[in-house]
Amino acid sequence: MTYLCYCAGSILVTHDDHLPSGSRPPMPLQPWQVVTTIQDFRGNDCQVVRLSTPATDIQGYTMMELRHTFGRLSPQEYRLAGKGAELLYWDASTRYCGLCGSPTRWQTSISKQCTQCGKEMWPSPSVAIIVRVTRGQEILLVRARNFRGSHYGLVAGFVETGETLEESVHRELWEETRICIRHLRYFGSQPWPFPFGMMVGFTAEYESGTLQLQQSELSHGGWFTADHLPPIPDKASIARRLIDDWTDSLKSPHSHP
Ligand SMILES: [Zn+2]
Structure with missing residues (x-):
């Protein structure tokens, strides 16, 4: 045990x-x-x-x-x-049923059921997208107002009801930076238990637009080269995996600048 x-x-x-x-x-x-x-x-x-x-x-x-x-x-x-x-x-x-307000009980090791109406409940983490945008030898990094510490990260945000993951990436980038991208590709995903999320990572290339930060969400941001990176997120995060993957690719003899 x-x-x-x-x-x-x-x-x-x-x-x-x-x-x-x-x-x-x-x-x-x-x-x-x-x-x-x-x-x-x-x-x-x-x-x-x-x-x-x-x-x-x-x-x-x-x-x-x-x-x-x-x-x-x-x-x-x-x-x-x-x-x-x-x-x-x-x-x-989920102590109480969202439909009828009655107490719930565990049904399986990872699900619950309402003791009155029988509604079944399964854990569903909040899904968020995160995207690495590059422009030539530069990467787009932003500093969110709600970040603890002084590090910069990648554009990210929660997926809204009724949109695809891809639409969510385009929307977040437009809302937060006013730029457009091309070659959007899936990178990987990561459970994020702080407290209950799922991060879905993408990569993309800059296409058009002038960087204009959404002041309510971002305090700083810009295009950075690999040899002049600001403080970046710790290794527990998919943001860091995305950034490390990019810096590694620049060192690779097969990369095309
Ligand atoms: Zn119920």
Whole structure:
């Protein structure tokens, strides 16, 4: 059994950077603290546990902010920790049925059902697009007003109801920067458990337009070359993967400037 023990955005990890596991939990647990039991990538059971106070005094363990476990936990354990955190958030936000207001109960390890009307509920993360736009040897980087710290990132935004992912990319770019793109390509996706999202990454080339930042959302932005990049997002993010992929491609002997 693996134990995914959360308290206020932090998770319990061992001092040698693993998730707690074994036949007994790292601390005594009440049944109501175990929100659900999911399976890891090997099919082993993992209890998702809500702690009422941080477990800071258990020898061999430490509480760590979920985001800081990236690069410390293995990629599989990091993803598992994110999944548990999303389920915990989803559990807290679906205590009552959205249709009739009655209490819900867990139906499977990853779904719930209304105790009165029977409505089934499955976790559905908020989907956002993120796009890397390049122009020759330059990349478009922007600084969102809601970014913590001083780093720059890529244009991103939530997908609206009724639009395709591609339409969402074009719309966000137009709203935030007034530029048009071509050669839009899918890059990859990444669950983003802060608190409950799915990032869908794209690449594109600049086509036309003069950069005009949307002042309400962006404080700075511009075209940057690889040797003069501002501070960029940390390695946990798909934004960083997109940027690193671009700088790597510039070093490759097969790249065409
Ligand atoms: Zn209901």
